[in-house]
Amino acid sequence: MELGSILIAILFIVAYLAGLWKLFEKAGRPGWEALIPIYNTYVIVKLTGRPLWWFFLMLIPVIGFIVAIGIMVDFAKSYGKYTFWQHVGAVVLPFIAFPIWGFDKETRYLGQSATEEFKEKYPYKKSTTREWADAIVFAVVAATLIRSFLLEAYTIPTGSMEKSLLIGDFLFVSKVNYGPRVPMTPVAFPFAHHTMPIIGTKAYWEGIKLDYYRLPGLEPIERNDVVVFNYPMDADEPFNRPVDKRENYIKRCLAIGGDTLRIINAQVYVNGQPAEKPEFAQKLYYVKSDGTDFNLDKLREMNIDVHHSTADEYYFNMTSQEAEEVKSWPIVKEVRQRNQEELFYDPEIFPHNPNFKWNADSFGPVIVPAKGWTVKLDSTTIPLYRRAIEVYEGNKVEQSGAQLMINGKVANSYTFKQNYYWMMGDNRDNSLDSRFWGFVPEDHIVGKALFIWMSWDTNGEFLGKIRWNRLFKGIH
Template structure:
């Protein structure tokens, strides 16, 4: 007896096959999701565009930045293109949509920010309302942490002090000097070999130069160098560009403080002097409305004689002390602006060299300290 069934087992050949376009689309979506997760949670690549960290980091260095070290920060602005700058072209076209704004949240990290760490963070200055940019699409900066929450920071004649003790200077830190020569022309190759940059010349024998610490002794030894003295803005000279931009505090980039860094849970008394120092944090970073009425200080419309901070704050400075816009200019860095820790230089390009010598091979895969 033969039984004929109306169905039969499908063979491999009868399975629907994906089109080439569908395969490419699936692969593209997978790569996009995987790279976004890696970039958002584990590490990202950044480039050094300026000389504020020379000679520790050079213009043209490409870095891997660990987001796991301090804990990955979840996006404030989830709808954005993670592979482009926040604005592109001369017309400042946005690559994000700020219609959705999420609260600050950070995953647990492997460690905390320590003094001496080289940190990537969003530019605090762009918290000003005139910029109108969410935290995570503000300009990325890289500096060295000099002080952590609760520390008392001072700068005396260019030397940073933390809690009354001189902070270690970076091994390859550099600053500016006034140089007097015998008037003879200096071979330009000397400047290239020693990493010296001329930033000003008063006459045939007087210069202002940025000189790396490691080159200073050798440079002083040349017979045509008559005098080398550090350029120091004297104590008591008020520089309006320096935080907190108020003549009550006559501070400058070489003589500054003392200033106590805000710490989560720390309570301060509110008065005219303390408000000058901490209003920016209370108002712009911790999102309160601050007003004054006569001698009274109002927080969100209520009279207040004290304030308790909700976040930790850090002090970041460039190793190239006289060529760095840093915390001395815009104040402390809130914890929600921190992106990650700079770990390794994976590539370094010298744009001034020819094609055969563009890559600085001695900096490839170099750990950052």
């Protein structure tokens, strides 16, 4: 955090505490109680007249945030502040509202606003407009909290996970399983991810940035989990987006921090053992026919993507089960999986270095970084881990030959600060994944895909656009 941001944060805290000190004194409480963290919140609850269990509700993640909003509104009412904007000030800008009210001679403590006695003594009826405004604000806040900390809807936009997940599948993604990530760019337009609809401008403000922090989750990320995460390459030009505003991607986690991953003839190996193949994983297959045309209706029914080469040669994108079925057709002479050859260098493949003659079907071995793992830095490791050290972990990296300087000091090794993951799509020849851009850092993890709640086939007929057999289907 820059010095200017630190000074502004200190100023806000001092202003908030000074205002709270004066407000406590107006209520007959010692002002110094405002300076004691947590206890000062307990005093605020007491001054509103809410029961003590409300204080403990505030300690529960997500629920506590909603309860805290209600408490701050009650606190404002206890000092005769009833307007919509006064309540916004108490909740959003207390470091401004509290000092103004605390040092205002006209402002006084009226009593415990949450009690029936107070409501009878100081009756206040909201206008219809105010009722609607409060309802809308509450709905937006509640929905934003649920979306940020509990559950978020996600749509499959591309075919990289077919046929495990189809274009038009609508998923629910759990933030709770791996632990909700506290927003790192908290000032943003509700329900817009990174771009405002219609006008196309940024939907967030980077004036306030928070460090990465994740609340406790129900489980760690495991191999073969289907995970939603922020696309790491959005850190670069032309977007330069903050971590939590980078595009959402969905892939399958094939390796976790500490694993050694290798791909041989399109088969993924993790720690020397063949990785479990997803049931509906797809690959390109070379198919040779006897020259007879294929039944297009049958191929459409099987959702097989066909690339025609010559009169009798085709490439079918399909699962291994479908390949076996196609092989049994009388007009088919040959079916074999199309794999790129070993030592064939593809410059689009990570780490984009000709010394690593890797491609999408022949890759590695590479060790996925784990938190606390120390890697020796030399000509064989720098190309693999430089981006993680520099971009994802925020270090200044300079390189001269095989020598690396980290934050101005010669470095022969580096210890990683967070876990990393290797993500790949089930549609192996139609997926932009870790084979192309490398590791996914832990702070980019959004959540775990749970189930499909709706599936919409844009190519289907009017009455058949909904894929009824996919509704509420679990994701494996």
